[in-house]
Structure formats: structure tokens, C-alpha cells
Amino acid sequence: MIILDKLSKSFNGIKVLDDLNIKFEDKKITVVIGRSGGGKSVMLKHIIGLMQPDSGRVLINGLDINLLKKKELNELRKKFGMVFQDGALLDSLNVFENVAFPLRRHMKISENEIKKKVFSVLEDVGLEGHDKKMPSEISGGMRKRVGVARALILNPEIMLFDEPTTGLDPIMSDVINNLIISMHDKFNFTGIIISHDIAGAYKTGDIIAMLYDGKIIEYGPSEDFKNSVNPVVKQFVSGSMTGPISI
Amino acid sequence: MNIIIKLLSPFEKIGNFVIYTVNELGSIVIYMWDMMLSIAAYFVNLENLIDQMIFIGMDSFYVVGLTGLFTGMVLSLQAYYAAKIVGVTYMIGPTVALSMLRELGPVLTALMITARCGSSMAxxxxxxxxxxxxxxxEVMAVDPYYFLSVPRVLAAMIMLPLMAVLCSLIGIIGGYIVYVYFLGLNHVTYIDKIYQYVKLSDIYNGLLKAVFFGAILSIISTYKGFQTSGGAKGVGKFTTQAVVLSSVYILFADYLLTSILF
Structure with missing residues (x-):
């Protein structure tokens, strides 16, 4: 269970997260939606310890991530996989080496086993035959799939997705959404997706939450979220310019 | 009121500059401390270290060699004009050798490697x-200092002295070429006087300088790399800062080290 407890974070006096509280349930996919620049990525970076809060706690299975020493934090991070918005692939390494990277760093296994695992996960994400390509030679959608493969290679308990469909065409977005669902079925991880893709959120999320003004203003199963009476949620979901959300 | 603000303005600028400098120096010290903790925790990534040693050393051979060659040649020529006046042309060899070993070899190597490798690191x-x-x-539980900074800093500290010796040696050969083939002077005198006047301490003090210069250029360049923000423009801005700051600190350190070592 991941709990964000009264999490606050400001940048240059502007509060991005304001006493934010949320629980991410085990083995379920929670999608956090919200406006661009609304603090979703900041929240995600707090969960993995890339940012430290001004106040509040991030509890992973009861452990406060901000009280851990560097080595303990790194041990905990091995339980995580994260897919970045633009893939964040190491651009000096080819697709195979990118996916193999966490294995080479953290597991003492033979080259044959590394090959077997990498080719298996590349097949899972539909990238067989692309292993020798460099990140600069593949499309945005493929880069995200390589990112998914790299995040999954250590069989993580928790997967974080930072806007996995942003910048992709609708068909490729659907491919990525289906990939997240099938990988969740196969690896049974706790998933946290941040997105502003409403259709994708309904498709992939067991639970949907909305972040607005630094707080979670709506949280519930996908079906309940669709029927929310909160005017902010209604405006965001409908994509209307008029409403309580100030532009 | 406006006059008071105008009068205070220079003090404000000085204050801001002091705060910025102290902040920057403090950040560099923290950065170096984090790097040392990484070495203590994980030792050194040998594969990356060797890659960086090749990049800083072998791949810089031509640029460092050419710099040394032309500097030695120019030194020989310039020294000739001055030495001829007072009739001490036999001192051209030691002048070239001492200048290269004590000063120009380490400094020019450091500046060329800053331009070539420091900019690339940043x-x-x-x-x-x-x-x-x-x-x-970081998410993959890989310490970025261990993976990126430590190999670069160690490689620079190992390779800079080697490249400085190479630069000095080629410079001395360049000086010899001008002395013997362009100026038509006696080659035995050139070598003999170098043996007579150059001490071993001139060589290893030059090497020590190069170790410091390697540390300066690599620490500042990698530090500026980690500080980068603001997209492509930011990369350009911080890379420029890395090169300029490294060069200035190298020249400043050169003065300090010269006054301490020689």
C-alpha cells in the first residue's frame, strides 16, 4: 500500500501540492488525472523519492521513504518500475542494452539469461526484432514501449507511468493502454498512472482520482468517477472551457 | 528615494555576487562529498572508467600533440630573438623545456581537454x-554520481598528467626542430643544456599540477552538467559555464600551485 499523507510542496512560493492525501491500493491500477502543470508529475516524483516534500509523508508498505538512507532507498527502488513521459532511455545504449541495464546492475546472472529475459519482455511489448536499434532510430510510441519493457524487467511490485499516452496518436495511445492492461494482468503490479487522457483513464484505471489545486478532489472506482457530480470533475471530463476551473 | 536606490544598487550587486559565489562553492563541496560517498559505497565502475580514460586520453592525442608541437616551436623561435641579443642562444633548450614542463604543458593540456572533453561532459x-x-x-537504483561523475573525474585525474607529459615532450621536440633545422644551431647544445638545467622536481611538480587541473575541469564540468535545466538552451548555457569556469579556475589554480610548488 502506498500512502501520501498530508503531502505539501511549493516552488518559488507557489503551492503545487497542498496537504495532499491519497492511498494507492495494492495490485490495482490507480489513474490520477489533472490539468497540465497541476502537480501530477511532482506527486509521482515524491512517490519514488526523486523529490522531497516540504511537509508530509510518503509511506511505502509502512516505510516513510524520506527517512530512508541512500542505500535503503535504492533497495526500495528496485521494487519500482517507472515509465517516463518521453521514455528517458539512455541514448548511448541500444534498445537491448537499455532493457538489459537494470539486470546488469542488480542481478548476477549469465549473459544467456539476460538475453532470454530481455527478448522475452521485448516480445511482451511487441518489439521483437528492434533490439539493435538506437533510441534515436525509433518512434515515440516504440520508445515508450521500450520504457515499459525496461521498467518491467526486474518484475517490479509497483509500476509508475508518467503520462504514458501523451504525444501519441489515438491508435498508438490505445496500443499503450492495452499494453498496460495486459502487463498488469501478467505481472500483477500495483499501478499508478498520471494522465490527462480521460478515455485512457477509464480504460486502464480500476480507481480514478483527480488532482486539482494541490489536493485530491475526487477518488473512486472508474464507474463512480464517470458519474461524479463535482463541477470541477465534470468540467475537466467534458473538456469545457467554462466552469469552476480557472484558465 | 531614487538616488538612494541608485546608490545602493552597486552594493546590492556585490552582495548578490557574494551570495551566488558562496552558494556555488558550497554546492560544489556538497557535490564532491556526494561523489566521495559514492566511491565509498560502490567503488568505481571500471568499464566506464576505461571508456573515459580512452576518451580523455587517447582520443585527445592529436589536439594535445599539435598544441604542444606548435607551442614548442613558437617558444624556440621567440626565445631565439631574445637570446641572440644577449648572446645566450645555448639557453633556448632549457627555456623551452622548463616552460613546457613546468607551465605550458600542464596548462595548455588542461585548457585543450577542457574545451574538448569538459564541454562534452557538461x-x-x-x-x-x-x-x-x-x-x-535513480529510479533504477543506480547512483548517477557513481555511474557518471566518478569515472569521469578519476579518468581526468589519471590521464591529464600523462597527456601533459606528452604535450611537453612534443613541445620540446618542436623546439628542437626549430632550433636545429630552422635556426641552424647545434643540436647537441639543445639536448645537453636541457639535461643540465631541468631537474626531476620540474617534471613531477608539473605532473602534480596536471592532476589538480584534471580534477578541476572534470568536477566543474560534471557538476554543471548535473545543474542543467531549461532544455536545449539550458544545455548550451551550462556547457559554456562549465568551459569558462573550468578555464578560469585552472589558470587561478596554476598561479596558486606555482607559488607553492616552485
Whole structure:
């Protein structure tokens, strides 16, 4: 269970997260939606310890991530996989080496086993035959799939997705959404997706939450979220310019 | 009121500059401390270290060699004009050798490697920072200092003295070529006087300088890489800062080290 407890974070006096509280349930996919620049990525970076809060706690299975020493934090991070918005692939390494990277760093296994695992996960994400390509030679959608493969290679308990469909065409977005669902079925991880893709959120999320003004203003199963009476949620979901959300 | 503000303005600028400098120096010290902790925790990534040694050393051979060659040749020529007046042309060899070994070899090597490798270190790490590759390393539980900084800093500290010796040696050969073939002077005198006047301490003090210069250029360049923000423009800005600051600190350190060592 991941709990964000009264999490606050400001940048240059502007509060991005304001006493934010949320629980991410085990083995379920929670999608956090919200406006661009609304603090979703900041929240995600707090969960993995890339940012430290001004106040509040991030509890992973009861452990406060901000009280851990560097080595303990790194041990905990091995339980995580994260897919970045633009893939964040190491651009000096080819697709195979990118996916193999966490294995080479953290597991003492033979080259044959590394090959077997990498080719298996590349097949899972539909990238067989692309292993020798460099990140600069593949499309945005493929880069995200390589990112998914790299995040999954250590069989993580928790997967974080930072806007996995942003910048992709609708068909490729659907491919990525289906990939997240099938990988969740196969690896049974706790998933946290941040997105502003409403259709994708309904498709992939067991639970949907909305972040607005630094707080979670709506949280519930996908079906309940669709029927929310909160005017902010209604405006965001409908994509209307008029409403309580100030532009 | 406006006059008071105008009068205070220079003091404000000085204050801001002091705060910025102290902040910057403090950040560099923290950065170096984090790097040392990484070495203590994980030792050294040998594969990356060797890659960086090749990049800083072997791949810089031509630029460092050419710099040394032409500097030695020019030194020989310039020394000839002055030495001829007072009739001490036999001192051209030691002048070239001492200048190269004590001063120009280490400094010019450091400046050329700053331009070639320091800029590359800052821009590579900077690009990784703005494209979230550094974050990705951290998420994959890989210490970015261990993976990116430590190999570069150690490689620079190991390779700079070797390249400085090479630069000095080629410079001395360049000086010899001008002395013997262009000026038509006696080659035995050139070598003999070098043996007579150059001490071993001149060589190893020059080497020690090069170790410090290697540390300065690599620490500042990698530090600036990690500081990078603001997309492509930011990469350019921080890379420029890395090169300029490294060069200035190298020249400043050169003065300090010269006054201490020689």
C-alpha cells in the first residue's frame, strides 16, 4: 500500500501540492488525472523519492521513504518500475542494452539469461526484432514501449507511468493502454498512472482520482468517477472551457 | 528615494555576487562529498572508467600533440630573438623545456581537454538531465554520481598528467626542430643544456599540477552538467559555464600551485 499523507510542496512560493492525501491500493491500477502543470508529475516524483516534500509523508508498505538512507532507498527502488513521459532511455545504449541495464546492475546472472529475459519482455511489448536499434532510430510510441519493457524487467511490485499516452496518436495511445492492461494482468503490479487522457483513464484505471489545486478532489472506482457530480470533475471530463476551473 | 536606490544598487550587486559565489562553492563541496560517498559505497565502475580514460586520453592525442608541437616551436623561435641579443642562444633548450614542463604543458593540456572533453561532459550529462535520463538512473537504483561523475573525474585525474607529459615532450621536440633545422644551431647544445638545467622536481611538480587541473575541469564540468535545466538552451548555457569556469579556475589554480610548488 502506498500512502501520501498530508503531502505539501511549493516552488518559488507557489503551492503545487497542498496537504495532499491519497492511498494507492495494492495490485490495482490507480489513474490520477489533472490539468497540465497541476502537480501530477511532482506527486509521482515524491512517490519514488526523486523529490522531497516540504511537509508530509510518503509511506511505502509502512516505510516513510524520506527517512530512508541512500542505500535503503535504492533497495526500495528496485521494487519500482517507472515509465517516463518521453521514455528517458539512455541514448548511448541500444534498445537491448537499455532493457538489459537494470539486470546488469542488480542481478548476477549469465549473459544467456539476460538475453532470454530481455527478448522475452521485448516480445511482451511487441518489439521483437528492434533490439539493435538506437533510441534515436525509433518512434515515440516504440520508445515508450521500450520504457515499459525496461521498467518491467526486474518484475517490479509497483509500476509508475508518467503520462504514458501523451504525444501519441489515438491508435498508438490505445496500443499503450492495452499494453498496460495486459502487463498488469501478467505481472500483477500495483499501478499508478498520471494522465490527462480521460478515455485512457477509464480504460486502464480500476480507481480514478483527480488532482486539482494541490489536493485530491475526487477518488473512486472508474464507474463512480464517470458519474461524479463535482463541477470541477465534470468540467475537466467534458473538456469545457467554462466552469469552476480557472484558465 | 531614487538616488538612494541608485546608490545602493552597486552594493546590492556585490552582495548578490557574494551570495551566488558562496552558494556555488558550497554546492560544489556538497557535490564532491556526494561523489566521495559514492566511491565509498560502490567503488568505481571500471568499464566506464576505461571508456573515459580512452576518451580523455587517447582520443585527445592529436589536439594535445599539435598544441604542444606548435607551442614548442613558437617558444624556440621567440626565445631565439631574445637570446641572440644577449648572446645566450645555448639557453633556448632549457627555456623551452622548463616552460613546457613546468607551465605550458600542464596548462595548455588542461585548457585543450577542457574545451574538448569538459564541454562534452557538461553537455552529455546536461542532456541526460533535461531528458530525465538521470531520473531514470535513480529510479533504477543506480547512483548517477557513481555511474557518471566518478569515472569521469578519476579518468581526468589519471590521464591529464600523462597527456601533459606528452604535450611537453612534443613541445620540446618542436623546439628542437626549430632550433636545429630552422635556426641552424647545434643540436647537441639543445639536448645537453636541457639535461643540465631541468631537474626531476620540474617534471613531477608539473605532473602534480596536471592532476589538480584534471580534477578541476572534470568536477566543474560534471557538476554543471548535473545543474542543467531549461532544455536545449539550458544545455548550451551550462556547457559554456562549465568551459569558462573550468578555464578560469585552472589558470587561478596554476598561479596558486606555482607559488607553492616552485
Amino acid at each position: 553537455s552529455e550529462i546536461g542532456t541526460m538531465k533535461v531528458t530525465e535520463q538521470i531520473d531514470a538512473l
